[in-house]
Amino acid sequence: MKTNSIPAAAEHSSTLPPPAVTLLPVAVLLWLAGAYLRIPILVAPPLAPYIADELALSQTLTGALTTLPILMLAIGAMPGSLAISRIGPRNTLALAILIMTIGSAARGIAPDTTLLMVAGVVMGLGIAMMQPALPALLPRWLAPHHMAMGAAIYMNGMLMGEFIGAGITLPVVMPLLGESWRATLIAWSLPALLVAAALFLPKRDLARPTRKVAWLPDWNNPLTLRIGLLLGVSSSLFFGFNAYMSNLLEQRGELDQLTDALFWFNFAQVVASLLMLKMARFWVGRKSPLIIVLILCLLGAVGAVLMPGLFGIISATFMSFTAGLLLILMVAVPPLLVSAAETGRLSAGNFLVGYTIAFIVPMIGGLVSDASGDIRHAFWVIIAYGVLVLPIAFSLKLERSS
Numbered sequence: 001m002k003t004n005s006i007p008a009a010a011e012h013s014s015t016l017p018p019p020a021v022t023l024l025p026v027a028v029l030l031w032l033a034g035a036y037l038r039i040p041i042l043v044a045p046p047l048a049p050y051i052a053d054e055l056a057l058s059q060t061l062t063g064a065l066t067t068l069p070i071l072m073l074a075i076g077a078m079p080g081s082l083a084i085s086r087i088g089p090r091n092t093l094a095l096a097i098l099i100m101t102i103g104s105a106a107r108g109i110a111p112d113t114t115l116l117m118v119a120g121v122v123m124g125l126g127i128a129m130m131q132p133a134l135p136a137l138l139p140r141w142l143a144p145h146h147m148a149m150g151a152a153i154y155m156n157g158m159l160m161g162e163f164i165g166a167g168i169t170l171p172v173v174m175p176l177l178g179e180s181w182r183a184t185l186i187a188w189s190l191p192a193l194l195v196a197a198a199l200f201l202p203k204r205d206l207a208r209p210t211r212k213v214a215w216l217p218d219w220n221n222p223l224t225l226r227i228g229l230l231l232g233v234s235s236s237l238f239f240g241f242n243a244y245m246s247n248l249l250e251q252r253g254e255l256d257q258l259t260d261a262l263f264w265f266n267f268a269q270v271v272a273s274l275l276m277l278k279m280a281r282f283w284v285g286r287k288s289p290l291i292i293v294l295i296l297c298l299l300g301a302v303g304a305v306l307m308p309g310l311f312g313i314i315s316a317t318f319m320s321f322t323a324g325l326l327l328i329l330m331v332a333v334p335p336l337l338v339s340a341a342e343t344g345r346l347s348a349g350n351f352l353v354g355y356t357i358a359f360i361v362p363m364i365g366g367l368v369s370d371a372s373g374d375i376r377h378a379f380w381v382i383i384a385y386g387v388l389v390l391p392i393a394f395s396l397k398l399e400r401s402s
Contacts, residue, residue, distance in 0.1 A: 023142075023146070025201065025202065026141050026142070026150075026202055027150070027153050029195070029198055029199060029201075029202070030134070030150055030153045030154040030157065031153050031154060031156065031157035031160075032157060032195045032198075033093060033097070033130065033134060033154060033157065033195055033199075034134065034153070034154030034155060034156065034157025034158040034160075034161065035157040035158065035160060035161035035164070036097065036100065036127075036130070036161065036192045036195060037127055037130055037131065037134075037154075037157075037158040037161060038158050038159070038161035038162040038165060039161040039162075039164060039165040039188060040069075040100060040103075040104040040123055040127065040165070040188065040189060040192075041069045041070070041123075041124075041127065041165070042161070042162050042165035042166045043165040043166070043169045043184070043185065043188050044065040044069075044120075045065070045166060046166060046169045046170045047169060047170075047174075047181045047184060047185065048065050050181040051065065051116070051181055054181075055112065055113050055116065056113075057113060061113060061117070064117065064120070065116075065120065067359070068117065068120050068121060068124060069120055069121075069123060069124035069127065070124075070239065070355065070358065070359060071124070071355075071359050072121060072123075072124025072125055072127070072128050073124065073127060073128045073131065073351060073355040073358075074128070074351065074352050074353075074354075074355035074356040074358075074359060075124075075125075075128065076124060076125040076126075076127070076128025076129055077128050077129075077131065077132060077348040077349070077351040077352040077355070078216070078217075078348060078352065079125065079128070079129055080092060080096065080128060080129035080130070080131065080132045080133055080344070080348055081132055081216070081217075081344050081345050081347075081348030081349075083095060083096075083129060083133075084132060084133055084136050084344035084345075084348075085344065085345070088140075089133045089134075089136035089137040089140060089344060090133075090137055090140070090199055090200070092129060092133040092136075092344075093130060093133040093134065093137060093196075093199060094196045094197075094199050094200070095129070096126045096127070096128075096129035096130040096133055097126065097130060097192050097193070097195060097196040097199075098126070098193070098196055099122060099123075099125060099126030099129065100123050100125075100126025100127050100130065100189075100192065101126070101189050101190065101192045101193055101196075102122060102123075102126075103119050103120065103121070103122030103123030103124070103125070103126055104119070104123045104126075104185065104188070104189035104192075105185065105186045105189040105190060106119035106122065106123075107119040107120060107123070107185050108181075108182040108183065108184075108185035108186040108189070109182065109186075128351070131347070131348075131351050132344045132345075132347040132348035132351060133344065134154050135151065135331065135332075135334050135335050135343055135344070135347045136335075136343045136344030136347060138150045138151060138335045138343070139335055139339075139343060141202060144336075145281070147332075147335045147336060148280040148281050148284035148285065148332055148336065149277070149280050149281060151280065151284065151328065151331060151332030151335065152273070152276040152277050152280035152284075152328060152332065153277065155273055155276065155327065155328045155331060155332070156273035156274065156276070156277055158273075159269045159270050159272065159273040159324060160270055160273065162266060162269065162270075163266055163267060163269070163270045165188070166266060167263075167266075169184060169188070173187060173188070216345070217345065217346075217348065217349030217352060218342075218345065218346070218349070219349075221346065222397075223333075223334075223337060223338075223346060223350075223396075223397075224346060224349035224350065224353070225349075225353060226392050226395075226396055227330055227333060227334070227346075227350045227353075227354075227396075228349060228350040228351070228352065228353025228354045228357070229353060229354075229357065229389045229392055230290075230294070230326070230330055230354075230389060230392060230393060230396075231327070231330045231331070231350055231351070231353070231354030231355075231357075232353065232354045232355075232356075232357025232358055232361065232385070232389070233294065233297070233298075233323075233326065233357075233385065233386045233389060234297070234323045234324075234326040234327040234330065234354075235327070235354055235355060235357065235358030236357055236358045236361040236362055236382050236385060236386070237297065237301055237319060237320075237323050237382055237383075237386065238269070238320060238323045238324075238327075239358050239362055240358075240361070240362035240365060240378070240379070240382045241265065241301070241304070241316060241319065241320070241379070241382075242262070242265070242266075243362055243366075244362070244365070244366070244369075244375055244378050244379065245258065245261060245262060245265065245316070246258050247369075247375040247378075248305075248375050248376065248379070249261065251374075251375050251376075252308050252312075254308065254309065257313060260313070261313045261316065261317075264313065264317045265313075265316055265317055265320045266320070268317045268318070268320040268321035268324065269320055269321065269323070269324035269327075270324075271321060271324075272320075272321045272322070272323075272324030272325045272328070273324060273328065275325070276324075276325060276328045276329075280328070280332065283329060284328075284329060284332045284333065284336065285332075285333060285336045285337075285398055286398070287393070287394075287396060287398055289329065290326070290329050290330075290393055290396070291393045291394060293322050293325045293326050293329060294322075294326055294386070294390060294393050295390070296318075296322045297319055297322035297323050297325075297326055297386070298383060298386045298387060298390070300315050300316070300318040300319030300320075300321075300322055301315075301316075301319045301379065301382070301383050301386070302315075302383060303315030303318070303319075304316035304319055304379070305376050305379045305380065305383070330350070330354075331347075331350075333398065334346040334347045334350065336398075337398065357385070361381065361382055361385045362378070362381075362382060364381055365377070365378030365379065365380075365381035365382050366378050368381050
């Protein structure tokens with residue numbers, strides 16, 4: 001029987017699952033928090049031409065509107081883990097949402113390029129702190145048999161946030177705000193404050209931790225690196241294909257298909273998240289679904305590079321769908337494998353590794369393609385990374401530690 005320094009009564013009190021009547025509000029809060037993991041990032045690409053025109057941004061700085069926050073997802077994971085160990089996951093999540101909102105809204109009032117980029121860094125830091133706080137919060141709010149579903153719910157919110165932020169900003173939100181990109185950024189940002197306030201409605205886990213726990217990644221725990229490396233496959237493929245899709249289609253003379261290709265590519269992840277709402281309790285924490293999904297994801301990526309026209313777009317869409325499944329399968333694992341006190345630490349280490357890979361591998365692919373003059377080489381670099389780490393999925397141990 002597991003023991004620790006917390007008295008039994010206090011341990012029982014802090015881990016008692018909420019009554020069934022509170023599960024729906026908790027699910028809504030998890031979904032909304034998940035949505036704000038991506039909405040602030042993905043509203044930037046559709047607004048980028050307007051921002052670049054007013055502030056005279058170069059191509060590199062225009063791209064940085066999206067890539068800089070993604071880099072912060074890796075760098076900011078450790079501050080999130082530290083905050084979780086000191087003030088608890090709920091307080092950390094609320095603080096992170098506040099930081100994210102300040103940074104995101106500040107982009108809308110930034111008078112110059114420097115302050116715009118600083119605001120993007122602050123926003124990225126907040127989102128990075130949110131990421132380990134959400135899985136760390138699940139054991140405090142949900143019974144063990146509900147944790148896989150809880151992870152699927154907030155990941156559904158995140159992937160829906162990607163689609164909503166990218167999909168309705170220009171046709172719906174911006175026209176309602178006088179075609180102002182500044183007002184649009186602020187309008188997307190401020191409602192997050194209501195989510196932060198609502199986090200304190202469930203009457204559980206309000207106190208700070210009763211004892212200090214470790215917060216730096218435990219590199220002696222093989223799950224820190226292994227889950228992170230596998231998480232990097234999903235993120236590298238998704239962000240890499242998003243970044244280089246237009247170049248690939250242009251090289252093939254199919255640039256007119258870009259709008260439809262990106263729509264279905266991003267919508268596939270929404271479908272994946274909806275499927276996981278149904279299948280999470282059967283698939284999460286099991287090795288065979290993880291291996292199958294990873295192999296299918298790599299096959300879809302290969303097909304997208306090799307096959308032109310409609311079949312290439314279908315393959316890319318299939319790859320995005322399986323990458324979405326893989327992402328949820330990996331992110332949902334830490335709460336099932338380690339104690340509540342260790343969940344934030346493990347998740348932060350996974351995000352540190354995964355998003356560092358997601359930034360570096362596509363960048364290396366781009367450098368290789370620049371040198372060769374063939375954009376397909378960028379995709380082959382990303383696919384090669386996935387094949388390289390595939391054996392990790394076969395050796396991954398998914399038993400809960402004592």
